[in-house]
Amino acid sequence: MPGDTLHLRFLYTAKRGRISEEISLLHTASDKPQKIKIKGELMKLLGNDLAACVNFEPKTNQKSQAAMIPVLASHEVVITDAITGKPIPLAELNYRSTIRNESADRPINNGISKNTIPIGPYEIKVKAAGYAPQTEQIYIGASGARTIIALEPIAIEPLAAQRQETPEIKPQKPLQIEETTPANPDVFTELDERLYKANNLIFLVDISGSMKSEDKLPLLKQSIYTLLQPVRPIDKISVVAYSTAAEIVVKPSSGNLKNEIYANIDTMQAGGKTAGSEGLQKAYRLAKESYIKGGNNRIILATDGAFRVSGKERKLIEEAANDKESPIFLTIVAFGSKDEGLDMLQSLSKLGGGNVVEVKKSRQAERVLLDEIKNQSRK
Numbered sequence: 001m002p003g004d005t006l007h008l009r010f011l012y013t014a015k016r017g018r019i020s021e022e023i024s025l026l027h028t029a030s031d032k033p034q035k036i037k038i039k040g041e042l043m044k045l046l047g048n049d050l051a052a053c054v055n056f057e058p059k060t061n062q063k064s065q066a067a068m069i070p071v072l073a074s075h076e077v078v079i080t081d082a083i084t085g086k087p088i089p090l091a092e093l094n095y096r097s098t099i100r101n102e103s104a105d106r107p108i109n110n111g112i113s114k115n116t117i118p119i120g121p122y123e124i125k126v127k128a129a130g131y132a133p134q135t136e137q138i139y140i141g142a143s144g145a146r147t148i149i150a151l152e153p154i155a156i157e158p159l160a161a162q163r164q165e166t167p168e169i170k171p172q173k174p175l176q177i178e179e180t181t182p183a184n185p186d187v188f189t190e191l192d193e194r195l196y197k198a199n200n201l202i203f204l205v206d207i208s209g210s211m212k213s214e215d216k217l218p219l220l221k222q223s224i225y226t227l228l229q230p231v232r233p234i235d236k237i238s239v240v241a242y243s244t245a246a247e248i249v250v251k252p253s254s255g256n257l258k259n260e261i262y263a264n265i266d267t268m269q270a271g272g273k274t275a276g277s278e279g280l281q282k283a284y285r286l287a288k289e290s291y292i293k294g295g296n297n298r299i300i301l302a303t304d305g306a307f308r309v310s311g312k313e314r315k316l317i318e319e320a321a322n323d324k325e326s327p328i329f330l331t332i333v334a335f336g337s338k339d340e341g342l343d344m345l346q347s348l349s350k351l352g353g354g355n356v357v358e359v360k361k362s363r364q365a366e367r368v369l370l371d372e373i374k375n376q377s378r379k
Helices: 218-227 255-266 275-291 311-323 339-351 362-377
Strands: 019-024 034-042 072-081 092-097 102-106 113-118 118-128 134-140 143-153 198-208 236-242 246-252 297-301 330-334 354-359
Touching: 034 246, 072 118, 072 198, 092 113, 118 143, 134 143, 198 218, 198 246, 198 275, 198 362, 218 246, 218 255, 218 275, 218 330, 218 354, 218 362, 236 255, 246 255, 275 297, 297 339, 297 362, 311 330, 311 339, 330 339, 339 354, 354 362
Parallel strands: 072 143, 198 236, 198 297, 297 330, 330 354
Antiparallel strands: 019 034, 072 113, 092 102, 092 118, 118 134, 236 246
8 A cells, every 4th residue: 555664575695795686576556567676785694594674775874774674573482390391480581682682681470471572583591490591592583483491490410420330338427417497498388387297207228239220219319309399397307228238328307408418318329239128127217216206207218129128127117107106107119110029019018008109200200209298298
């Protein structure tokens, strides 16, 4: 229509230098093509041929007008948790144009950011507390585009450099309880004291040679790390590790020492034989020493099932679970157990008044322990 403004975009692939081109433009207002002449000197080629249009307006006072005509498009960014798929409400988002060298932070509402920005190539940076930051390279060429960015929760990875074949477990210095006030007790609220009893958790960890593969001990460490995040000062954590011998890695310790607790746990390396019976006895002794009246007193046996216990240990498990004054229950986390090993673990957990939780994938490990403790400690 007369008076309307139309932006045209041309793809020009010639080399740099002086140019003189005539382009035929067909349109419905005429049966003859409209001739468009382009003259000038091509000084620089942009890295992306879909960049916004160049301004062909004539020079004013020997100075060219703005180099780019802003062609706008709507764009939506959705930021989610890579594990749960849920939106991350408190994330931060930054757009950076890779051709205009401009950047801007954009607001996020419940994990979603809706924006109207010039078309072109962008680098999007997203970060959120507790997650690994992520950068995406995208091109926005039309309205309605949607980009989904899934952030991975930060987890302390096992120290691969320390892994080595060893016939015996190296004793770790036991961690002593220190009563301190957490710096920010409101950071984690998943184990609300109004809903969940105090936990006295004794991890009995199999670090024999059969637990060395990536889908066993490393997954267990990942699962313990997730569990430790919401534990409270009223909770107690202990760790006994066993291979050729059984050793106390963490003495009963307050939940507000979670960083120190995990640092000790992360030193555990798989190797050696299986002293499961000795480990069970030490775990039950620690459970009695740190017993919480009215709490969730529980031994968590983490293994692939490659060990056998005697009748003496089976009796210990059963009597502890049936003690009316101070019961201690047994939950078993099974990593890659074969059918015969799983049958034995299920038999032990039944004696101990608990159950068996199987872990076969990394994403299962993220929440399996935390969900189990929440189920067992609910008031």
